[in-house]
Amino acid sequence: MSGFVVVIPARYASVRLPGKPLHLLAGKPMLEHVHARALESGADQVLVATDDERIARAAAAFGAQVRMTSPDHRSGTERLGEVSRMEGWPEDRIVVNLQGDEPLMPPELVAACASVLRESAADIATLASPFESREDFENPNFVKVVVDDRGDALYFSRAPIPFARDTAQRALAVRTALHHHGLYAYRAGALERLVAAPPAPLETIEQLEQLRALALGMRIRVAVPERRPGPGVDTEEDLQRVARQLAAGT
Numbered sequence: 007m008s009g010f011v012v013v014i015p016a017r018y019a020s021v022r023l024p025g026k027p028l029h030l031l032a033g034k035p036m037l038e039h040v041h042a043r044a045l046e047s048g049a050d051q052v053l054v055a056t057d058d059e060r061i062a063r064a065a066a067a068f069g070a071q072v073r074m075t076s077p078d079h080r081s082g083t084e085r086l087g088e089v090s091r092m093e094g095w096p097e098d099r100i101v102v103n104l105q106g107d108e109p110l111m112p113p114e115l116v117a118a119c120a121s122v123l124r125e126s127a128a129d130i131a132t133l134a135s136p137f138e139s140r141e142d143f144e145n146p147n148f149v150k151v152v153v154d155d156r157g158d159a160l161y162f163s164r165a166p167i168p169f170a171r172d173t174a175q176r177a178l179a180v181r182t183a184l185h186h187h188g189l190y191a192y193r194a195g196a197l198e199r200l201v202a203a204p205p206a207p208l209e210t211i212e213q214l215e216q217l218r219a220l221a222l223g224m225r226i227r228v229a230v231p232e233r234r235p236g237p238g239v240d241t242e243e244d245l246q247r248v249a250r251q252l253a254a255g256t
Contacts, residue, residue, distance in 0.1 A: 083103065
């Protein structure tokens with residue numbers, strides 16, 4: 007056994023791209039590409055979690071195991087929590103949250119995220135890479151994370167952190183922050199504790215759910231992967247860009 011499972015939360019009602027998981031990329035639903043990457047990671051089990059029958063039918067058609075979940079969940083993490091309870095996973099089971107809009111996620115990064123958690127005493131593991139430019143560092147759509155000397159997250163923000171009080175330190179600030187990738191590995195017990203807690207004030211302000219975990223005193227281990235994941239899909243423009251990359255084999 008590889009020691010981890012992958013759950014792919016998938017919902018139909020995306021604000022910017024309705025029906026996102028079912029949009030076609032290279033002739034296949036985007037969700038099918040994500041599912042294939044999860045299978046290639048070597049996970050013990052891969053599940054698609056959804057509340058929509060259209061997604062469930064499409065996933066079953068390409069051979070995925072599907073779990074129907076409540077339509078009332080506010081996030082993919084809550085959907086994971088329901089699946090974990092449904093499956094009866096023990097507290098130390100490692101559960102990887104692979105978003106249904108990440109068709110270019112390298113499967114080795116899914117396995118690496120699980121390994122980071124397995125080899126640490128943290129509650130959660132995630133991945134982040136150095137910023138490629140100051141423009142990305144200053145872009146609120148790029149989430150930043152700063153870590154302590156152990157590699158555990160100190161804070162996540164949409165703002166450019168750390169703030170450089172002196173102009174001469176701006177380049178150092180860009181090099182110090184990491185660009186967070188939305189891939190998580192949880193211990194099932196920590197996942198249950200997280201979804202049972204109410205949203206934290208910092209989470210509400212920044213609209214970043216991982217801040218709830220920090221507010222609860224959880225440790226989030228952050229590792230830098232050997233390669234950056236490809237872009238996710240949030241808009242029609244993203245969809246076309248990813249389609250070009252898939253056609254080019256990149």
